[in-house]
Amino acid sequence: MINALVVTKDEESGKTSASVEAIDESRLPDSEVVVAVDYSTVNYKDGLCIGPGGGLVRNYPHVPGIDFAGTVEKSTDDRYKPGDKVVLTGWRVGEAHWGGYAQKACVRADWLVPLPKGLTTRQAMAVGTAGLTSMLAVMALEDHGLEPGHGPVLVTGAAGGVGSVATAILAKLGHEVAAVTGRPETAEYLKSLGASQIVAREELTEVSRKPLEGEAWTGCVDAVAGAMLGRVLKQMKYGTSVAAVGLAGGAAIEGALITPFILRGVNLLGIDSVMQPYKNRVRAWERIASDLPMDHLDAMIQNATLSDLPGLGADILKGKVRGRVVVDVN
Numbered sequence: 553m554i555n556a557l558v559v560t561k562d563e564e565s566g567k568t569s570a571s572v573e574a575i576d577e578s579r580l581p582d583s584e585v586v587v588a589v590d591y592s593t594v595n596y597k598d599g600l601c602i603g604p605g606g607g608l609v610r611n612y613p614h615v616p617g618i619d620f621a622g623t624v625e626k627s628t629d630d631r632y633k634p635g636d637k638v639v640l641t642g643w644r645v646g647e648a649h650w651g652g653y654a655q656k657a658c659v660r661a662d663w664l665v666p667l668p669k670g671l672t673t674r675q676a677m678a679v680g681t682a683g684l685t686s687m688l689a690v691m692a693l694e695d696h697g698l699e700p701g702h703g704p705v706l707v708t709g710a711a712g713g714v715g716s717v718a719t720a721i722l723a724k725l726g727h728e729v730a731a732v733t734g735r736p737e738t739a740e741y742l743k744s745l746g747a748s749q750i751v752a753r754e755e756l757t758e759v760s761r762k763p764l765e766g767e768a769w770t771g772c773v774d775a776v777a778g779a780m781l782g783r784v785l786k787q788m789k790y791g792t793s794v795a796a797v798g799l800a801g802g803a804a805i806e807g808a809l810i811t812p813f814i815l816r817g818v819n820l821l822g823i824d825s826v827m828q829p830y831k832n833r834v835r836a837w838e839r840i841a842s843d844l845p846m847d848h849l850d851a852m853i854q855n856a857t858l859s860d861l862p863g864l865g866a867d868i869l870k871g872k873v874r875g876r877v878v879v880d881v882n
């Protein structure tokens with residue numbers, strides 16, 4: 553028997569409920585690699601899958617957990633053998649497929665990445681999808697010309713998971729980081745991660761009808777979208793880029809005009825971590841191992857167990873989780 557967080561749905565009311573259950577291992581999906589899970593984490597999507605589902609979960613009962621790290625126990629694929637340390641993020645694991653909120657998982661070999669040298673499975677889950685996505689965003693900005701020394705890089709939703717890791721990586725790479733937060737009490741935390749400037753959320757949430765605003769930012773990692781992304785695009789310096797990662801503030805880009813693109817050559821770069829090709833995933837994990845200061849990562853961690861997940865899932869949907877949660881599933 554293995555412990556797992558199982559979400560069930562009442563067909564009549566449509567309501568879901570989540571609790572820790574001991575389940576028989578034979579209930580795991582039939583796939584190529586069985587992993588003894590050490591740790592998982594909590595992302596915004598996990599909040600949806602633990603709770604209302606958000607259209608992401610296909611079948612109930614369901615085991616959520618979009619990320620996990622652990623040790624291979626059995627494998628029918630030559631690339632992995634028992635004892636190998638592995639990480640999984642994305643591929644709709646924890647949504648359409650059973651995920652990492654259990655002591656074991658069974659997944660396709662293609663979905664796994666070897667644990668990068670220099671990281672423990674706990675650190676890998678402190679990074680998780682949120683951190684991988686931050687690194688992919690930074691890499692995309694660099695591929696489009698971002699270099700230190702040309703002015704501040706803006707990070708929105710900075711005290712959240714994606715924002716915290718992006719702040720720490722950019723600061724370590726020598727960038728001046730301006731962190732946007734709606735939680736003024738996180739200012740010291742954000743400065744400890746390397747932010748040199750705190751921008752109040754309210755400064756960027758009013759929709760502007762102006763075609764352009766003063767040029768302020770040399771790059772941006774945006775986890776918020778909504779009115780904030782509409783404003784930020786108009787404040788980008790000539791020829792710079794915004795990496796659009798999330799939609800914590802809404803799925804539309806409110807007040808957006810074409811002017812920043814055609815008058816300032818601003819780029820809007822879409823970042824997806826879920827279907828990211830293997831080669832770029834490995835490159836991003838290697839960059840995380842080299843460019844994310846581990847003492848800063850430790851400062852972001854909140855420890856949790858499987859039984860804490862229903863509460864944490866609700867908290868992350870309300871924007872109340874600071875930094876990264878590491879879930880010890882054992």
Ligand code: NDP
Nearest residue numbers: 596709710711712713714733734798799800801824825871
């Ligand atoms: P978190 O909840 O940890 O962080 C989101 C942060 O956004 C909050 O902490 C808050 O930051 C800010 N925020 C929340 N609500 C609002 C609002 N209404 N207006 C403005 N700011 C707001 O989530 P994650 O960091 O895990 O994920 C962030 C986003 O990125 C989500 O939308 C998620 O779905 C998406 N995502 C996308 C991925 C991809 O592959 N593209 C992968 C991972 C995540 P503060 O308190 O500092 O203001």
